[in-house]
Amino acid sequence: MSYIPIADQKEEMHDPHSFVAKYVWSMDHKVIAIQYGTIAVGVGLVALVLSALMRLQLGYPDTFAFIDPAEYYQYVTMHGMIMVVYMLTALFLGGFGNYLIPLQIGARDMVFPFLNMLSVWVYLLSVIILMASFFVSGGPTGAGWTLYPPQAITEGTPGADMGIVLMLASLAVFIVAFTMGGLNYVTTVLQARTRGMTLMRMPLSVWGIFVATILGLFAFPALFVSAIMMTFDKLLGTSFFMPAMVSIGETLEHTGGSPVLFQHLFWFFGHPEVYIVALPAFGLVSDVLSCHARKNIFGYRMMVWAIVAIGGLSFIVWAHHMYVSGMNPYFGFFFAFTTLIIAVPTAIKVYNWVLTLWEGNIRLTVPMLFACGFIFTFLHGGLTGIFLGNVTVDLPLSDTYFVIAHFHMVMGVSPVMVLFASIYHWFPKMSGKMFNVTLGKIHFWATFFGTYAIYLPMHYLGFLGVPRRYYSMGTTEFLPESANALNANITLAAIWVAVFQLVFIFNIIWSLWKGKKCDGNPWEATSLEWQTPENPPAHGNWGPELPTVYRWAYEYSVPGVKADFVPQNIAPEDVETVDGKPYVGHED
Amino acid sequence: MSGESLSLSGHAKTVVEDWSSDKQAFNVPWGKFMMWMFLVSDTFIFSCFLVGYMNVRRTTTDPWPYPSEVFALELFGQNVPLILIAIMTFILITSSGTMALAVRFAHFRDKEKIFKLMLVTALLGASFVGMQMFEWSKLIAEGVRPWSNPFGAPQFGSIFFMVTGFHGIHVTCGVIYLLVIARKILRGDYDKKGDYSIVEITGLYWHFVDLVWVFIFAFFYLW
Numbered sequence: 001m002s003y004i005p006i007a008d009q010k011e012e013m014h015d016p017h018s019f020v021a022k023y024v025w026s027m028d029h030k031v032i033a034i035q036y037g038t039i040a041v042g043v044g045l046v047a048l049v050l051s052a053l054m055r056l057q058l059g060y061p062d063t064f065a066f067i068d069p070a071e072y073y074q075y076v077t078m079h080g081m082i083m084v085v086y087m088l089t090a091l092f093l094g095g096f097g098n099y100l101i102p103l104q105i106g107a108r109d110m111v112f113p114f115l116n117m118l119s120v121w122v123y124l125l126s127v128i129i130l131m132a133s134f135f136v137s138g139g140p141t142g143a144g145w146t147l148y149p150p151q152a153i154t155e156g157t158p159g160a161d162m163g164i165v166l167m168l169a170s171l172a173v174f175i176v177a178f179t180m181g182g183l184n185y186v187t188t189v190l191q192a193r194t195r196g197m198t199l200m201r202m203p204l205s206v207w208g209i210f211v212a213t214i215l216g217l218f219a220f221p222a223l224f225v226s227a228i229m230m231t232f233d234k235l236l237g238t239s240f241f242m243p244a245m246v247s248i249g250e251t252l253e254h255t256g257g258s259p260v261l262f263q264h265l266f267w268f269f270g271h272p273e274v275y276i277v278a279l280p281a282f283g284l285v286s287d288v289l290s291c292h293a294r295k296n297i298f299g300y301r302m303m304v305w306a307i308v309a310i311g312g313l314s315f316i317v318w319a320h321h322m323y324v325s326g327m328n329p330y331f332g333f334f335f336a337f338t339t340l341i342i343a344v345p346t347a348i349k350v351y352n353w354v355l356t357l358w359e360g361n362i363r364l365t366v367p368m369l370f371a372c373g374f375i376f377t378f379l380h381g382g383l384t385g386i387f388l389g390n391v392t393v394d395l396p397l398s399d400t401y402f403v404i405a406h407f408h409m410v411m412g413v414s415p416v417m418v419l420f421a422s423i424y425h426w427f428p429k430m431s432g433k434m435f436n437v438t439l440g441k442i443h444f445w446a447t448f449f450g451t452y453a454i455y456l457p458m459h460y461l462g463f464l465g466v467p468r469r470y471y472s473m474g475t476t477e478f479l480p481e482s483a484n485a486l487n488a489n490i491t492l493a494a495i496w497v498a499v500f501q502l503v504f505i506f507n508i509i510w511s512l513w514k515g516k517k518c519d520g521n522p523w524e525a526t527s528l529e530w531q532t533p534e535n536p537p538a539h540g541n542w543g544p545e546l547p548t549v550y551r552w553a554y555e556y557s558v559p560g561v562k563a564d565f566v567p568q569n570i571a572p573e574d575v576e577t578v579d580g581k582p583y584v585g586h587e588d
Numbered sequence: 589m590s591g592e593s594l595s596l597s598g599h600a601k602t603v604v605e606d607w608s609s610d611k612q613a614f615n616v617p618w619g620k621f622m623m624w625m626f627l628v629s630d631t632f633i634f635s636c637f638l639v640g641y642m643n644v645r646r647t648t649t650d651p652w653p654y655p656s657e658v659f660a661l662e663l664f665g666q667n668v669p670l671i672l673i674a675i676m677t678f679i680l681i682t683s684s685g686t687m688a689l690a691v692r693f694a695h696f697r698d699k700e701k702i703f704k705l706m707l708v709t710a711l712l713g714a715s716f717v718g719m720q721m722f723e724w725s726k727l728i729a730e731g732v733r734p735w736s737n738p739f740g741a742p743q744f745g746s747i748f749f750m751v752t753g754f755h756g757i758h759v760t761c762g763v764i765y766l767l768v769i770a771r772k773i774l775r776g777d778y779d780k781k782g783d784y785s786i787v788e789i790t791g792l793y794w795h796f797v798d799l800v801w802v803f804i805f806a807f808f809y810l811w
Contacts, residue, residue, distance in 0.1 A: 111618040179629060187622045190613040198610050217625065221632035228750070229640060237735035238746035240644055253735070256648035256743060264643075265636060549610070 016539070027113035028539050029098045034430065035120045036094030043127050044087035045501075050079040052498045059491025061472035069471040070158035073142030076469060077159075078134075080145030081167070084273065085174060086127055088415055092280035093178070093216065094123060096422060097185050097209045099430065103529035104203050106194025106547050106569075108540045110184040119181035126173035133159065133166035141167045144469060146270070149241035149262050153234040156248060165234060168227040175220045175227075185213045194528075196549030200304065201568070203527045203553040204297065207304050208283020211311040212276045218315070219272035226265040233257070263325050267318035274411050275314040279307055281418035282349055285371050287553070288421045289353055291525045292368035293360030294564055296554035298352040306345035313342045323391050324398045332391040339389035343382070350379055361557060361564070365523070366440035370421035373448045374414050381410025384459065399469070402462020405455045413451045420447070420504070427508070428522045429529055432536045433515030439507040446500035453493035457486050526567050527553040551585050558585065617785045620792070627796045634800050637751050638807055644743040653739035655809050658727070673809050676719045677801065680759075683712035684798045687791045694787035699773055702787060706770035709794065713763040720756050724749070748808060755804055758797050765790060 016022045023031060054075045057067045067075075098116070102109055110116045133140035142158030143151060151157050152164050159167075189202070189210045202210075229240040233254070241262040242254030282303075290297040297303060319327060319335040353375055362368065384406040388394045397403060420443070427435050464483055466473065473479055473487075520535035533543040547569040555566040561583060562576040575583040607613050614621055645652055656669035663671065690705035727748075731738045737745040769790050778784055 112622065179626070183622050183625050183629075186625055187618055191611075191618050191621055193611050196610050198608055199613065200608060217629040218632050221629060222636050225633055225636035225640060228754075232734065232746065232750060236746070238750075239648075239735070239742055240640065240746060243647075244649070256644070256650060256741060258643055258647040261640060261643045261647070265640065268636075 022539075025117065027109070027117045029102050029110050029113070029116060030430070030537065032116055032120050033095050033097075033099035036090055036098060036123065037096075039120075039124055039127060040087050040091040040095060043082055043131075044091070045505075046131075047079045047082035047087060048498055048501065050075040050082075052495055054079065055491040055494040057471065059488040070142055071139070072471045073144070073158050073469070074140050074163070077142050077145055077147075077167075078130075078140050082130070083412065084145065084277070085171070086130065088277045088411075088419075089178070089216070089273070090123060091419060092277060092284075092415070093185065093209060093213060094120065094181055096205070096280060096284060096426075097213065098181070099426065100203075100205050100529065101185055101188050101209060102192075103532070103537065103541060104206050104527055104553075105189060105192065105197050106528050106542070106549060107188060107192040108542060108546070111187045111192050112184055115180045116184050119177050119184070122173060122177035122180065126170045126177055129166055129170040129173060133163045133170075136162040136166065138163055146263075146266060147230070148266075149230060149233065149257075149259050150243065150245060150254075153230065153242075154245075154247050154252075165231060168231045168234075171227045172224055175224045178216055178220060182213045182217050185209065186217070194546045194549060197528075197568075200301070201549060201552045203283070204286040204300070204303055204307070205280070205283040207307050208279040208281070208286075211307050212279040215272040215279070215311050215314060216276050219269045219276065221269075222265045223269035226262055226269075229265075230262065260322075260325055260327055263322050264319070264327075267321045268315075270321060271318040272311075272314045275310055277411055277415050279311060281374070281415040282307060284422045285374050285418045286353065286356075287525075287527065288367050288371040288418075288425050289356050290554050290556065291425075291523050292363045292365055292371070293357050294363065294556045295356055295360035296552075296556055298355035298358075299348070300552060300554060302348055303352055306348045309345040310342060313338060313345070317342060320389055320394075323394050336389055336391050340386065343386060343389075346382060350375065350382070365424075366435070366437060366444060367421045367425035367523075369441065369444040369448075370417050370424065373444065374417035374421065376448075377409055377417055377451065378414040381406055381408075381414055385410055396465075397462060399467055400462040401458045401466045401468055404468050405458035405462060408458075409455050413455065417448075420444070423508070425523065426529075427511070428518045428535075429520075430536055431512055431515070432517060433511050434518040434522065435511040435515060436507050439503055443500060443503045443507065446503070447497055450493050450497035450500065454490050454497065457490055461486060524563075524565050526555050526565050528568055531567050531569050555585060558583070560584075617783070617789075619789050620785055623789045623792050627792065630796070634755075634803070637747075637754065638803065641747045641751065641807065644747060645741075648741040648743045650741040652741050653737065653744050655811070658732075658739055658744075659723075659809055670809055672719060672723055673805065676716055676723075677805055679712050679719070680716050680798050680801050683709045683716070684795055686712065687794045691788050691791045694784040697782070697784055699776070702784075703770050703774040706766050706773070706787070706790070710763045710766040710770065713759050713766065713794075717756055717759050717763070720752060720759075724752075751804060751808070755797070755800060758800070762794050762797050765793065 016026065016028070022028070026032060026035075053067060054072065056064050057072050098110070101107075130140075138159050138161040140159050141147065141152065141163035143160075143164060147164070147167065153160055157164075189206060193199075193202075226241075229238075232238040233240055233242050237253055239254040239257035241259050242252070242257040243259065244255040245252050286297050286303060317335055317339045319331050320339045323332055323335075357372075384402070388397060388403065388406055424435060424440055427433075461483060464480075465478055466483060473484065518535075520532060521530040523530070528547055528549070529537070531547065532538075532541055548571075549568045550571060551566065551568055553568055555568075557564045558566060560577050560579065560581065562578055566575055566583075566585070572583055572585070577583050606615070657667075659673055660667045660669045661671050662668075686705050686709045690702050690709065693701040693705065727745075732745045732748075734746045734749050736742045769786055772778065773784075773787065778786060
């Protein structure tokens, strides 16, 4: 069957005219990206407030009468689930994925714009369902973000009536939304690249988002299935995850289910989910680092293969979350082994980032500050991961604040650092305006030191044995008084960080309104999105003709070339050299 | 394609060349690739369901019902095991055959024949769903419920209704999908570009639903 690629044909484009078609029910990937981003940041702020409330309770127990134990658990649960799924996943893939994929590979839009539009609206629906659980009787679920049965659906757990049902429904709807978007991202990357844009010339951002999307398409099904099964356990009285048990003096109807089955399904999703968040972050930060260090990314091919390897390995490590679950102890050996292997490609990436900075012509811009901050926090969180990946070390540290510190460093703070770096880096492209640099720097230093003030002491609390998910510690033999003082300090730091995020929000809104206009390529970057004819890019991105790509996206500081960067779409004969000799590139 | 002259290393070479080329990694329409991707994702969903089934069948404390007794029909005063399910499976596999024929006629752009064959496929699919409803109502009449059943482990009812229901929804969606596409074919919606690949894409989905059924059949009725 003959098939003609339509990427070059303008008449195939949808052509919106009215305001509503352009900005509300829009099929343009850039508008959809900003819609995704706005919803994700909005719901992320809710989760930020919840974390501040949690910290108030932990730092100053018995002070805030309005936080009772049930509410505390609801804050914990909703904070975790919102941040991981509805904020980070949606912002990286729905936000940056939508914005950057077509622009960086030289496409006019995603391959199926209508499906893409559905994706964002279904995502909004899932957020509304989730938020609705705050208003039903019993409130949202307080089962912890892992939603482990039997407790998640057993009387006594906060939100065990309607909260958990809405949570599961919202997750299922989110997965539908993600699938519609994700199919688009994968197909666009593989099938709609412009002339000359081979897979091995794609910016690492696209590689990270692409592999993360594939992980999502294969990992979310496990969550989908477990959500359906748990909903049936709750609403129909089936016993997939529910063993025979006595609850509050009564024998329940359930019999013969397997709670560990849920944990396997959940973590078969849950571990790849870590990399669904981390891989786009790896990709985006590579582009930011290379651009602001004015140097090609070190070991591009290795970086690509490391992303692919991490993606593959992420599917065979899930049970390292379950060392204390009562699964067959022999599993621990296998899963510890695979877990520690992941440190190899990850370490390659960290070395390559540092080597990219090495002898670079570093410009300490706001995005660069956040990108460098990411290297610190990620290295930090990664190293504690090696502790927890070992069964024998994990057993005493399991369910302590050490775990909290680890995963907040590695998949909380680090991806958020990249998010800020990316938002600042691409803000001039998305809005055509420049943000306020001073406010941006204040935001960085306050956030960077603030997060360290929060999470560094938590490692110590973990070593002391402070258990996670406790409403208050009370008086115990093994906790010194200083642990409580430390908790109060962490709370102060957390509120400090939360307050300084307002600086960021203010900066973005103020700059959108009053920011200085900037030209299309303020960072002097090489990748395609900075070479669009209009800034911000117009509908269809490229004007009458698609760009042609001649090289990779990391042609910075090439010896003998006049400018210190060569955009991907400049023909070799048009590159001005110092001595008039023909230009020879870095690549290959 | 030089076909037979390609050795294995020759095939590997073309794969590498496709993947290192610009524009497209696979020489197929966008929609077809997307359907493949969706089906792989859907495979993970069904795999998780089946793994869940194997797991609860092992953990449940009550005996598992004997499938050839539960799924038996009384015909002419005799209990015939698995007769209904054999017919259902036969019908679904036949529908895969008619779908394959429709794809064949899509190559010739024979609108009439495509329409008829897709319609037959949809009807076979609908009759499969109808028989499934009959089977469900028979089991419900015998007292099988999602939360319990008179033959033994309550998980038998739960997992059976859940997985066959989920598959039944897939078949139902497929029937609607087939009817919509068949109508569009007959109306000539695809003649503008002369691109009939949608028939093949619909076919992919339909064959997938059949393939899943083979696994469900094996795991639920023969094990």
